[in-house]
Amino acid sequence: MQASLHELAQLILNGVITGTILALTGVGASLVFGIHRVANFAHGEYLTFGAYMGLVFNSGLGQNLAVSALGAVGATALLALAVHLLVLKPLRGRGLVAMSLITVGIGLMLRNVVFMVAGPQIRQYDIDQSAVFDLALVRISPGQAVAIAITVVVAPAMALFLARTPLGKSMRAVADNRDLAAVSGIDVDRIGAYVWMLAGGLAGLGGIMFAAVQGAFDPNLGFEILFLIFTTVVLGGIGSAYGALVAGLVLGLVMELSTWSGLAGGLEARFKPILAFVALIGLLLYRPQGLFGRARVL
Amino acid sequence: MDFLNPAFWTFVAIIAGIYAVFSLGLYVQFSLAGLPNFGHVAFMAVAAYTMAILVVRYAVPMPLAAGAGLVGAILLALVLGIPTVRLRADYLAIATVAGGEIIRYLAMNLPDLTGGPIGSIGLLGPGQIALYNGDWLAFLDRLAGNLSGVVGTRVSRDAAAAILVWLLAGLLVLVLWRCERSPWGRVLKAIREDEDAVTAVGKNVFAFKMQALILGAVLAGVAGLLLALQIGVFSPEDYQPTLTFYAYLIVILGGMNRLLAIPVGAVVFSLLYSGTRLLNFFPLSLIDSGSRAFLRLFLVGFLLVLLMAVRPQGMLGNRRELLLEK
Numbered sequence: 123m124q125a126s127l128h129e130l131a132q133l134i135l136n137g138v139i140t141g142t143i144l145a146l147t148g149v150g151a152s153l154v155f156g157i158h159r160v161a162n163f164a165h166g167e168y169l170t171f172g173a174y175m176g177l178v179f180n181s182g183l184g185q186n187l188a189v190s191a192l193g194a195v196g197a198t199a200l201l202a203l204a205v206h207l208l209v210l211k212p213l214r215g216r217g218l219v220a221m222s223l224i225t226v227g228i229g230l231m232l233r234n235v236v237f238m239v240a241g242p243q244i245r246q247y248d249i250d251q252s253a254v255f256d257l258a259l260v261r262i263s264p265g266q267a268v269a270i271a272i273t274v275v276v277a278p279a280m281a282l283f284l285a286r287t288p289l290g291k292s293m294r295a296v297a298d299n300r301d302l303a304a305v306s307g308i309d310v311d312r313i314g315a316y317v318w319m320l321a322g323g324l325a326g327l328g329g330i331m332f333a334a335v336q337g338a339f340d341p342n343l344g345f346e347i348l349f350l351i352f353t354t355v356v357l358g359g360i361g362s363a364y365g366a367l368v369a370g371l372v373l374g375l376v377m378e379l380s381t382w383s384g385l386a387g388g389l390e391a392r393f394k395p396i397l398a399f400v401a402l403i404g405l406l407l408y409r410p411q412g413l414f415g416r417a418r419v420l
Numbered sequence: 421m422d423f424l425n426p427a428f429w430t431f432v433a434i435i436a437g438i439y440a441v442f443s444l445g446l447y448v449q450f451s452l453a454g455l456p457n458f459g460h461v462a463f464m465a466v467a468a469y470t471m472a473i474l475v476v477r478y479a480v481p482m483p484l485a486a487g488a489g490l491v492g493a494i495l496l497a498l499v500l501g502i503p504t505v506r507l508r509a510d511y512l513a514i515a516t517v518a519g520g521e522i523i524r525y526l527a528m529n530l531p532d533l534t535g536g537p538i539g540s541i542g543l544l545g546p547g548q549i550a551l552y553n554g555d556w557l558a559f560l561d562r563l564a565g566n567l568s569g570v571v572g573t574r575v576s577r578d579a580a581a582a583i584l585v586w587l588l589a590g591l592l593v594l595v596l597w598r599c600e601r602s603p604w605g606r607v608l609k610a611i612r613e614d615e616d617a618v619t620a621v622g623k624n625v626f627a628f629k630m631q632a633l634i635l636g637a638v639l640a641g642v643a644g645l646l647l648a649l650q651i652g653v654f655s656p657e658d659y660q661p662t663l664t665f666y667a668y669l670i671v672i673l674g675g676m677n678r679l680l681a682i683p684v685g686a687v688v689f690s691l692l693y694s695g696t697r698l699l700n701f702f703p704l705s706l707i708d709s710g711s712r713a714f715l716r717l718f719l720v721g722f723l724l725v726l727l728m729a730v731r732p733q734g735m736l737g738n739r740r741e742l743l744l745e746k
């Protein structure tokens with residue numbers, strides 16, 4: 123029983139970390155989907171880009187992980203803005219499927235640029251990978267500690283930003299109803315650009331967190347998590363920022379806890395992504411507006 | 421010198437033909453019926469795995485196993501399609517790509533059934549090499565022998581395969597050409613343009629969409645079988661979502677909404693794709709061959725963006741649907 127409890131605590135911790143990554147990246151993807159009507163298939167590559175920019179700052183320039191994370195966030199925000207201004211904005215209005223195919227193409231380009239520049243080898247951040255902090259119930263690696271620190275700071279800040287600041291409110295307003303937001307005097311184009319920067323920055327942060335938690339990563343890092351981000355977006359309701367925050371945490375926890383041995387032996391860890399994808403398809407069928415969305419948005 | 425090696429070009433021809441068949445399946449689903457299936461590759465995977473497992477484990481004759489593979493693809497189309505084809509286009513795209521990923525993850529994580537990450541070669545368990553395409557190679561050898569007799573010069577096994585694959589692709593184009601101009605094809609196109617209007621005249625939209633999905637799945641299954649038989653070994657990694665996007669590129673490359681352009685698109689794509697390995701002159705020789713594989717995928721992405729940028733209306737043959745935000 124004791125062992126099972128330890129396991130449970132560890133799983134909850136892992137779940138919160140995975141959940142935060144999904145929640146933060148999901149908020150960005152969801153706002154982008156809501157405002158720009160794009161299912162951004164390149165979102166995973168933004169995570170990859172962030173993780174590698176972190177590597178540049180961390181291993182290349184010898185900065186610590188906090189500075190590296192800031193640098194990566196800035197760089198990825200600029201990347202997302204550049205892609206928006208150079209490609210997506212000029213091409214907008216071509217319908218959802220056409221736009222999605224364009225983002226597929228952008229994703230392929232970005233991923234393979236990273237492959238060409240950084241090489242396919244597995245990378246690690248310059249942190250002590252073997253160290254373990256033993257905290258009675260749970261054991262955490264330095265990478266996880268970094269992720270927890272980011273979680274504690276950024277997740278509430280994000281919620282506060284969306285709830286309290288004029289910019290955050292405007293973003294939610296435009297995602298909710300573009301035309302109504304426009305007639306109430308919000309500069310929709312400007313907010314659209316800011317949303318891309320926010321989504322890019324959060325993706326960069328998520329990329330660094332994901333890479334630090336995993337310990338080792340390669341340029342496929344982001345693509346592997348892309349469909350989990352989509353699941354988060356749909357689960358939370360497309361365009362709903364709070365929905366994505368909650369949905370990400372729920373998804374992360376459910377995925378980790380499904381492997382708990384106290385739960386009828388638990389699901390094997392290798393079936394976790396399958397669980398999420400089945401949940402995604404099930405959701406699209408019975409509640410496509412997400413857990414918190416309203417039917418009229420569709 | 422790859423450039424002058426006929427075996428290399430024969431191989432390119434075979435792959436192009438297989439991609440043509442694969443893309444014809446997507447043509448039926450996407451260009452005719454307007455279903456943005458982003459998980460097309462899953463039908464390929466299911467057909468190939470079903471066939472290989474039956475041949476290797478149960479010694480089922482190859483033609484029978486291939487038939488079972490196609491049945492497997494149809495079953496997947498039913499399981500995936502019945503819940504999802506009603507969805508709006510963007511949701512359908514996400515749902516199908518998730519469906520395709522489920523198949524790939526299952527193939528990766530059920531080693532007892534599929535051989536796991538090492539793929540078909542591990543179907544008999546560790547230490548044994550599983551081969552499933554002996555009958556196919558023997559068949560090709562017989563075919564090549566007969567052809568040699570007819571033509572007068574020696575026809576290689578691969579050349580026979582290339583001829584066979586392209587005959588099949590040509591036949592399929594003819595059949596689909598006929599289908600597209602039948603009442604059935606007209607209903608599909610009408611569904612693509614305006615689903616509600618088709619419902620209003622009393623057609624069962626759902627049934628027509630399912631038929632398109634299943635026909636496309638069968639074609640993808642055929643392509644999956646041919647690819648697996650020709651290459652002789654496959655693993656879950658061969659069924660990445662990227663393959664589906666190759667098919668999209670081919671459908672778009674060939675002139676979007678034209679059936680006859682699909683074989684052309686497949687040839688152009690294969691030349692671009694295989695051709696990049698020939699780009700080993702200066703300054704590209706500075707890039708090592710490993711990086712050139714990535715360069716190739718980069719170009720695929722670039723072309724996808726470029727073609728979508730310059731010819732948006734061609735893709736569905738429906739300017740209104742593409743240029744208005746829904």
